[in-house]
Amino acid sequence: MPSRDLDCCGAPSTHGKGRLVASVPGAAPAPSLAGRDALGRPLTRCLRVLGGLSLAGALAFAFALHAGEVTVSWADVAAALGLGPGGGAADVVRTLRLPRALAAYACGALLALAGTLMQILLRNPLADPYVLGISGGAAVGALGAIALGAAAWVVDGAAFAGALTATCLVFGLARGDGAWTPTRLLLTGVIVAAGCGAAVSFMLVMTTDIRVQSMLFWLTGDASGATRPWPAFLILLAGLALVLPYARDFNVLARGDLPARALGLRVERLRLLIYVMASLLTAVAVTQVGSVGFVGLVVPHLVRLALGNDQRLLLPAAALAGGALLTAADTAARTIMAPTQLPVGVLTALIGVPLFLFLLMRHPR
């Protein structure tokens, strides 16, 4: 490293609280408390944060098994989890609440992780997993299947196929002649989403019977039909395993394409990885619980505000926080107006909108 000091280090700094920043040539720089807070003992901090968020998730999960139209005693909850003898209420937990809570947790984590990835890809902290039309494509598939009176698994398959179709369509169109800028990707996604929105409206208008209710539940996001949560969990773990090794690369990528390339990143490959992973994670979540809003936008944003933008911490923390939040929201959706069950998307929006507005007010920039 160069040893020569600037001859102007004694110049007054307008942002240094009016004091002179004097430098002594050859002297070791004095440690600053602010800097130590920002990066001191990063691994310990990571473990503490991730441990806390895991605990929050476990609490939300336990409460999801306990609360509902019928309150199940903690002993029966433990029994349902194989931790002791229990009565008939354990069956309610095992067959109804457990898969639903697991699905809500997995999908919340998937959406928050996908949102974080999408925000890096588009270099926009206000991007969400649906901004590139994935949920629109899934909605067209799912509502088409519902309109035809298809079985639940066909609806899921159609939603997944629709999501992947929209993903490929946006990718192909945005790529065009090879230029693949975030702006172009965003505009293409918004237009494809608008097209899907029109198709969805058309189907809603043309359907006149009880199926409209199913369609509206699907569109708002609803976890009541989620009975097979394990595939979503496996995809979540696979997704984390695939993106976490690149977390520091994402930090560099967030600085812009050119600086990232100058620092040795293969930007095109990295962006493709992010795009494919974010799309796949979103598609899996939407297939399970419909297009639940706000989790993928608010959770990454909140976690970033609290912890900073280091993707090595942000990606796993957002996943854990998203899982905890959606599990808690789904429990509330089942209980606050029981026996009426609200779609969980209504709850996430009710929590998300004021929270987000509050954050925007506090951070005018």
Added chain:
Amino acid sequence: MSPEALLEADRLAVRVGHRWLCCEFSLSLRAGECLVLLGPNGAGKTTLLHTLAGLRPPTVGRVALAGRDLSTWPAGELARQRGLLVQQQPDYFAASVLETVLVGRHPHLGRWRWEGPEDIALARGALAQVGLEGFEGRQVLSLSGGERQRVAIAALLTQAPTLFLLDEPTNHLDLHYQIAILDLFQALAREGRGVVMVLHDINLAARYADRVILLDGVGGVLAGRRAEVLQAEPLSRAFGHPLRQIEVAGRAHFIPD
């Protein structure tokens, strides 16, 4: 290729679309030297700088770093040898100054390694060199343009490459910081590194350049030692305005007529 050359352009020519930014020229930069790219707006200085950085392939000819063709360097290894200061460093996300500067350590760290105390010490040292001691915990988004420019320079110093490529390093800087930053890079060159920079100010170029590449905006290139290139006649032609050369304190200065 001469073995002692740090950066060597061999019959290099660059075309963007149908327009030739520079016709074939050759130039070598030794460790310890400062090369300045000069030319009018839109002449292709930045494009040429990116070509010299290995971020875009030359249309004709080749560029070699330490005797090895740039296209054959693995990206990560190249990033430890040459660093680029971009013209405008956008900030999309909030980040502290220290975090931003530490990004320069990326090419030096293995996939699972975190920045250690020695990396943080390097980053703090770099901040001290650009006069930003005590700014470690500040948010970059709260800084002024000149301060952000110095943060970007500190990140480049933290990257610690052998060859520095600087696109308008004096952007947004007050006069005293312009001189201080250019003094700093000149000192780095004298320690055995190489510096290539795009400058707008002919007189700063005259003060710091050992070698100059002058683009005239229509494909013409004049490349060579400072005294060969920085003369009133070719400068006047390139910039489209008559310039007069005067000597002050033994140094050539150019003032518009």
